[in-house]
Amino acid sequence: MEKILEVRDLHVTFHTYAGEVQAVRGVNFEVGKGEAIGIVGESGCGKSVTAQSILKLLPQPPVQYKQGSILFNGQDLLKKSEKEMEKVRGKEISMIFQDPMTSLNPTMTVGKQIAEGLTKHHKMSAAAAHKRAVELLEMVGIPQPERRVNQYPHEFSGGMRQRAMIAIALACQPQLLIADEPTTALDVTIQAQILELMKELQKKLGTSIILITHDLGVVADMCERVIVMYAGKVVESGTVDEIFYNPQHPYTKGLLRSVPRLDQNRNEPLTPIYGTPPDLLKPPAGCGYAARCESAMRVCQLYDPKLDMVRSNHQSACWLHHPLAQGKTGS
Amino acid sequence: MLRFTLKRLGWALLTLWMVITLTFVLMHSIPGNPFAKEGKMPPGVFENLMRYYHLDEPLYVQYGLYLKSLLQFDFGPSIKSSTLTVNDYIREGFPVSLHLGLQALIIGVTLGIIFGVFAALYHNRYPDYLSMVLAIIGLSVPNFILATVFINYVAVEWGLLPPAQWGTWKHTILPSLALAAMPMAFTARLMRSSMLEVLSQDYVKTAKAKGIAKSMVILKHTIRNAILPIVTVLGVIATNLVTGSFVIEHIFGIPGMGEMFVKGIFNRDYPVILGSTVFYSAVLIFLTFVIDVLYTWIDPRIKVTGGE
Ligand SMILES: Nc1ncnc2c1ncn2[C@@H]1O[C@H](COP(=O)(O)OP(=O)(O)OP(=O)(O)O)[C@@H](O)[C@H]1O
């Protein structure tokens, strides 16, 4: 499949008074044209930092892109100037944020907020952009778009605001849409509607999607491939089927065990992952998960495992896959 | 909007009436009378004066008389001046104070907003430190010191502008600047913190993610939102400025309203004290109303509750 985005060995740090927080420590993944991938992992593992690095949205300082490259259609975004990035943001790559209640400007009409990108990137006149904003609102399923377009965000419900955010993001028909927990702040029925809408629009417009979420169910529903992140690194990646039915990394297995399933006996307890992720101010030399891992070996404390192919379309970073560790397979 | 206005008008009148009553009671509860400083005078003359100004009547009658004349927009005569009424004072003093105050307001708030915005954009860097040092100076150096410094250097030593008096636009510059320092400093600090808060909002990130240039993001998505707290305090700042500053008007020899108020208190000139207090309150109430209307215009969320 033709690749649209390749993230190679990305390192991102925050300079703080306490020291350098290594939020992302060597992330590798790629997104194909028209493909939807999911990024999962517990809170603080660097999902949002990775996503916002792609658009270079994080303020520098305190953020520094230490190492690596982000190739978008072959061009390294990390090497682009701020002016060049403005031509990518919103036009080639768009982003939707977690909380629709705070991600729209309260003092500007929804229509104007949609039109902004159109006047900037497509040099549309104000009238043409307004007309297009109405069409976009209609496309994302907002009733009475002619009236709604002139309303302010506070006149919209949470679900409608997220629809409006999607309209903003898709206004210039970007090739890649990054959605950072787009449904976390919404209630369940609205969640399903928003996901349905994203799926439908993806099919219609052929946009590639990076979907960040805590919710493994959402990933199974929306994505073809999954990337599991832990402590600023990718620990496992593969197709949805591989990750869900044949997880290799102990962290992924733990993650899957901690989610309730319908076919599970009600009396069978859920298994949480005990402990907390490492402090990214002083990340461990070895595997980030070693301290919490049931099958940790001595090598895990000392050396960091590489992300290795366990099968075609499935990679995992764990010393247990090493030939010398065979037979010691973890739970 | 009409209902909103009428309701506000009702509240304004009630507030004004309370201010009048309170000032009236307080003023008369201070011992002494307006003629205490005149030295000895024959008892007959004193009684005549008291009768002429209705000061011999019981308080409630005086109160009633005062309210009655106020309803006719008559603030009464000045006891100290045999020819001028309080209305004359206001008519002559207010335009001068208003002119000076507006000029100071515009200079102070504009510069304050600019400094505040830059301080926030360069948070914890030199422009930030510089603005905040300026702000602290503005807040802590009293304006009469600034005024004397200005007069000494700009007017006397360098001879660029007239040192005092009121007349041409050149006369207005130094007093306006001296008067603007405090609101400038205050606005700069407020704008800085408000701007910092807005800059960290998600919608600023959304705007950036749309590919809008940084300068446009700041102009269209942050300043308008950050300015709301400034608008809130603008009413009080504006009232203080346009009703005149005794100190500045005194130093520069400006015939404004501030002088009249303070002299009125010293002279126990009852109608002047009452008149200026009522006038001051009326200006404050009016400006607060204007600010509220302005507010609904800047922040669309307020219309919903304010309009109904
Ligand atoms: N402004 C900041 N200053 C310092 N460290 C930060 C800052 N923002 C994020 N980090 C660090 O970066 C790491 C990754 O954060 P990130 O927001 O990417 O997590 P996440 O995976 O998106 O979590 P969540 O699921 O809660 O959104 C965190 O451990 C956090 O400590």
Ligand SMILES: [Mg+2]
């Ligand atoms: Mg996040």
